[in-house]
Amino acid sequence: MREQIIATIRRVPRGFVSTYGAIAKAAGYPGAARQVVRALHTGIDLPWQRIVGAGGHIKLRGHHAMDQRLRLEMEGVTFRGRRVNMRLHEYNFSRPAKKSSPKAKKSKPKKSGRKTKKKSSRSKQKR
Secondary structure, eight states: OHHHHHHHHHTSOTTOBEEHHHHHHHHTOTTOHHHHHHHHHHOSSOOGGGEEOGGGBOOOOTHHHHHHHHHHHHTTOOEETTEEOHHHHBOOOOOOOOOOOSSOOOOOOOOOSOOOOOOOHHHHHHO
16 A cells, blocks of 8 residues: 555656645545555655645645745745645646447437427416
8 A cells, every 4th residue: 555655656746736635546545645644754755745735735834834835836836825726736647548348339319400399387287
């Protein structure tokens, strides 16, 4: 588990960030955000600054939070107030492409251009 989480953390490129939960999900362990935190604490030479809390919050406190922010700014990450601008800098892990089935897909018959009138509930009540 730890090895997959560390490998996923290393996939986040410079200038992008990811959340603890997204790392856990991409590693195959949805809901294991705390294990991501543990891996970051015990890992060596990990890009720890690229992992933030949900919504782009820096979850560290004190001078560690300022250090993380400065490192991210040096990588070109922009902020909106105290949060990372996730619209621009969130790294989306690519999912493996699904294999298409060899069966040919059935085409749906085309509808004619004529529209049919639906009976309103009032017309049903008058009967």
